[in-house]
Amino acid sequence: MVQFEAPAGHQxxxxxxxxxxxxxxxxxxxxxxxxxxxxxxxxxRGGGPVTVAFLVPMLLAFGLFSWWPIVRTAVMAFxxxxxxxxxxxxxxxxxxxxxxxxxxxxxxxxxxxxxxxxFLFGYPIPLLLAIAMSDLRRMRGLFAVLAYLPVxxxxxxxxxxxxxxxxxxxxxxFNTVLGWFGLGPVPWLVSSHWVLPSLVLEATxxxxxxxxxxxxxxxxxxxxxxxxxxQVDGAGIWRKLVHVTLPHLRTIxxxxxxxxxxGTAQVFLEPYLFTDGGPDNASLTVLLLIYNYAFGSTTGGxxxxxxxxxxxxLAVGLAVxxxxxxxxxxxxxxx
Amino acid sequence: MSETTSFVSVSDLRRxxxxxxxxxxxxxxxxxxxxxxxxxxxxxxxxAVTPAQDTLRKPMEIWPHGPDxxxxxxxxxxxxxxxxxVNTVVIAAGSWAVQMLVATTAxxxxxxxxxxxxxxxxxxxxxxxxxxxxxxxxxxxxxxxKLPLIHASLVxxxxxxxxxxxxxxxxxxxxxxFFDNLPREILEAARVDGAGPVRLFTAIVLPMSRxxxxxxxxxxxxxxxxxxxxxxxxxxxxxxxxxxxxxxSLAPVTSIDTFLxxxxxxxxxxxxFFLVFQRFFLRSEGLDGAVxx
Numbered sequence: 001m002v003q004f005e006a007p008a009g010h011q012x013x014x015x016x017x018x019x020x021x022x023x024x025x026x027x028x029x030x031x032x033x034x035x036x037x038x039x040x041x042x043x044x045r046g047g048g049p050v051t052v053a054f055l056v057p058m059l060l061a062f063g064l065f066s067w068w069p070i071v072r073t074a075v076m077a078f079x080x081x082x083x084x085x086x087x088x089x090x091x092x093x094x095x096x097x098x099x100x101x102x103x104x105x106x107x108x109x110x111x112x113x114x115x116x117x118x119f120l121f122g123y124p125i126p127l128l129l130a131i132a133m134s135d136l137r138r139m140r141g142l143f144a145v146l147a148y149l150p151v152x153x154x155x156x157x158x159x160x161x162x163x164x165x166x167x168x169x170x171x172x173x174f175n176t177v178l179g180w181f182g183l184g185p186v187p188w189l190v191s192s193h194w195v196l197p198s199l200v201l202e203a204t205x206x207x208x209x210x211x212x213x214x215x216x217x218x219x220x221x222x223x224x225x226x227x228x229x230x231q232v233d234g235a236g237i238w239r240k241l242v243h244v245t246l247p248h249l250r251t252i253x254x255x256x257x258x259x260x261x262x263g264t265a266q267v268f269l270e271p272y273l274f275t276d277g278g279p280d281n282a283s284l285t286v287l288l289l290i291y292n293y294a295f296g297s298t299t300g301g302x303x304x305x306x307x308x309x310x311x312x313x314l315a316v317g318l319a320v321x322x323x324x325x326x327x328x329x330x331x332x333x334x335x
Numbered sequence: 336m337s338e339t340t341s342f343v344s345v346s347d348l349r350r351x352x353x354x355x356x357x358x359x360x361x362x363x364x365x366x367x368x369x370x371x372x373x374x375x376x377x378x379x380x381x382x383a384v385t386p387a388q389d390t391l392r393k394p395m396e397i398w399p400h401g402p403d404x405x406x407x408x409x410x411x412x413x414x415x416x417x418x419x420x421v422n423t424v425v426i427a428a429g430s431w432a433v434q435m436l437v438a439t440t441a442x443x444x445x446x447x448x449x450x451x452x453x454x455x456x457x458x459x460x461x462x463x464x465x466x467x468x469x470x471x472x473x474x475x476x477x478x479x480x481k482l483p484l485i486h487a488s489l490v491x492x493x494x495x496x497x498x499x500x501x502x503x504x505x506x507x508x509x510x511x512x513f514f515d516n517l518p519r520e521i522l523e524a525a526r527v528d529g530a531g532p533v534r535l536f537t538a539i540v541l542p543m544s545r546x547x548x549x550x551x552x553x554x555x556x557x558x559x560x561x562x563x564x565x566x567x568x569x570x571x572x573x574x575x576x577x578x579x580x581x582x583x584s585l586a587p588v589t590s591i592d593t594f595l596x597x598x599x600x601x602x603x604x605x606x607x608f609f610l611v612f613q614r615f616f617l618r619s620e621g622l623d624g625a626v627x628x
Contacts, residue, residue: 050532051448055456058441061433061501066463068483069474076474083477132364135341135357144617145610146368149376152609154561156579157598160586161379164394164595173378173394209372213617231344237353240342266469269563273583287469294473295568307473315470322465 077309082302094309104310106281107289110271113196114285115264122204122211123260127253129208130215131245144216148209155206159273162202163189166274189275192282199270199283207263211256218252219245251328258325262318286314376602383407383599387592403592410596414585416578420604422493423560423577429497430559431552437501438551439544442510443536447522457511464504469564475499476568495569496577500559506551513547514540553608553615560605 077094081087098104133143150158165173166188178184188198222245230240268287271277277284277292294307347353382390384402393399410416441460445453468475479489479499489495517540525539541548560579567580578601586594609616 047448047532048450051444051450054440054444054448054532054536055450056440057433057437057501058444058456058460058507061437061498062460062463062504064478064482064502065475065499066466066471066502066504067459069471069478070463070466072474072478073471076477083480129364129368131342132360135343136361141613141617143365143368145613146372148609148613148616149372149606152557152605153376153602154563154579154605156563156582157602158375160582160594161375161598163586164382164591165375165378167394171392171394176393176395205371205375227342227344231346237343237347245342262467266467268469272564290473291564294476304473304477311470311473315466318467318470319465322467326461326464 073308073312073315076305077312078305080305083304090305094305095313098306098310098313101289101306103281103284103289107284107286110196110281110283111265111267111285111287114200114267115261117197117200118203118260118264119257121200122208123257125204126208126211126256127215127249130212130219131241133212134216134219144213147212150206151209153206155269156273158206159202159270162205163274166198190279192279195275195279195283199267199274202274203264203267203270211260214252214256215249218249222248255325255328258321258328262321262325265314265318265321286310290314376606379595379599379602382592383410383596385592387590390591390595406592406596407600410593410600413593414589414597416597416600418574419576419578419581420601422575423579425493426496426566426577427556427559429493430500431555433498433501434503434506434555435548435552438503438506438510439541439548440536441507442514443540445507446511446514447535447540448532457507460504460507463502464508472564472568475565479569490569491572491575493575496566497559499565500555506555509551510544510547513544517543549612549615550618553612556608557605557616560608 076087078089078091079087080090080093129147133140133147136143153161167173167175168185168187168190169175170179170185172185172188174188175185178186186194188194226244226248227240230244235243266287267285268291271283271285271288272291275283277288290307290310292301293303293310295301343353343357348357378394381397382394384404384406385398386400386403386406389396389399444450445457476490479495481488489498521543522535522539525535530538560577562577563579566577570576570580573581573584582597582601585597589597
């Protein structure tokens with residue numbers, strides 16, 4: 001088992017009384033009385049077994065469904081298995097196979113384009129919405145509910161609904177609306193140029209509300225004195241926004257940025273349900289490629305070694321990002 | 336809500352130009368939210384009771400030949416929606432229960448009982464946050480396919496669909512942090528009065544933690560309801576699938592009006608759930624936790 005270090009900054013500043021509170025005096029007393037039983041008896045009498053009993057659900061859940069699969073990823077990436085015969089070691093063959101797969105550059109490029117477009121559309125919009133909403137004196141609750149509503153829609157339902165909107169014929173929902181302004185028809189999902197922007201548009205609609213609420217929560221923590229001070233110094237609305245509001249949001253903006261990059265790097269549902277990677281692999285993403293190796297119908301699936309090898313590569317990339325995120329939120333919540 | 340801090344001050348508002356600009360921004364904001372956020376759902380609600388021909392020919396017109404409410408009942412009975420909704424509810428309830436069990440007991444042990452090895456365990460839990468769950472899909476599937484030691488398969492069982500949800504580091508961290516901030520004097524007093532660790536947990540800690548229990552609960556239920564890829568992998572048997580997983584395979588074999596009605600029905604429950612518990616979703620503490628992890 002890998003030894004994980006408790007993260008820096010985790011040590012509590014003050015000692016809290018623990019339960020059961022075995023003071024040092026009691027402990028040494030125990031020792032002298034029952035010197036032969038030693039630490040085991042102390043542990044047993046001090047409620048050790050009850051503590052372990054409380055930890056059992058967590059140990060089972062994480063052991064089976066998190067720690068063991070993590071270890072297994074690292075092992076299986078170097079193995080070949082078809083689930084019938086015992087797995088055998090193949091060294092770096094899976095990695096070599098995955099890295100030379102002609103589909104990998106396509107999947108990487110599509111994922112990068114998806115993340116880039118999601119950044120362009122999806123990053124500024126929630127921020128602007130939240131800033132405008134934070135100025136509301138009344139009905140802020142109603143606005144927040146409206147903004148959050150798409151987040152509640154099950155993603156599969158949202159994709160299936162938007163599939164109707166994206167109907168490429170002139171009679172499709174979006175093309176009808178565009179037609180009112182003399183635009184279109186746009187080929188949306190059937191064109192390899194339009195497919196990724198279309199997926200990003202739907203994903204942005206589905207996710208923006210959650211980010212809006214995060215920004216709204218952060219905006220309520222801007223100290224009123226800062227605005228007052230800026231006001232006294234003669235700052236107008238615009239300068240207060242630029243010099244007080246935005247600087248205060250800096251850390252949270254970085255956090256949402258990293259969360260968004262991590263989220264878009266794992267994009268699966270939209271390409272899987274909308275187009276299954278098509279047309280002509282124009283919306284094939286890294287995670288869809290992993291899924292196809294393992295469970296795909298077109299490639300036959302069952303390539304668990306390749307799937308875990310690519311998963312491992314993706315995980316290493318994302319872990320670096322998560323680590324940055326973790327450090328940031330740590331320092332942010334301590335401040 | 337009236338006493339919110341804002342970059343627009345009272346003296347700013349004395350200028351008429353500012354007041355008008357602000358009013359316009361508010362109205363535009365409202366319209367954007369209604370059209371963009373609510374619009375697609377309104378269209379779905381409208382089309383779910385519109386005959387297929389009308390939706391196909393004039394998708395943006397409101398009931399050119401009147402609404403047809405029987406489409407909803409047709410979708411309900413023809414597509415066996417009840418069965419899939421029941422599956423979804425079972426998975427969501429199981430997922431909620433296992434997440435609550437793991438998060439509360441682990442948070443309590445790590446925060447209040449504090450064994451010497453607790454810090455290492457907590458580190459191991461937090462470390463799993465670095466590993467995105469989707470990356471673990473394949474090994475997780477293989478684990479569920481043949482559990483270590485007991486060699487049972489959970490594929491095509493609800494257990495397989497909801498048990499893995501228990502391994503949520505975010506829940507454990509949120510719970511532990513909340514328990515860390517409970518007043519120690521009360522816990523000490525209860526201990527002096529002779530409450531054992533179990534009683535302290537059930538009679539003192541849990542009742543004092545209603546806010547965080549509510550937040551973890553609503554997000555657990557919604558996440559289970561929204562989940563797609565894991566139940567898709569672990570429940571190949573259509574009779575056991577939740578509605579999100581079932582809908583895509585119904586799409587090609589169902590007429591458009593019935594299918595849109597099915598989409599509406601499967602969205603209605605989570606939306607109602609959200610509206611009832613909106614304060615848990617929109618209140619800042621839960622989101623603080625969500626951000627701070």
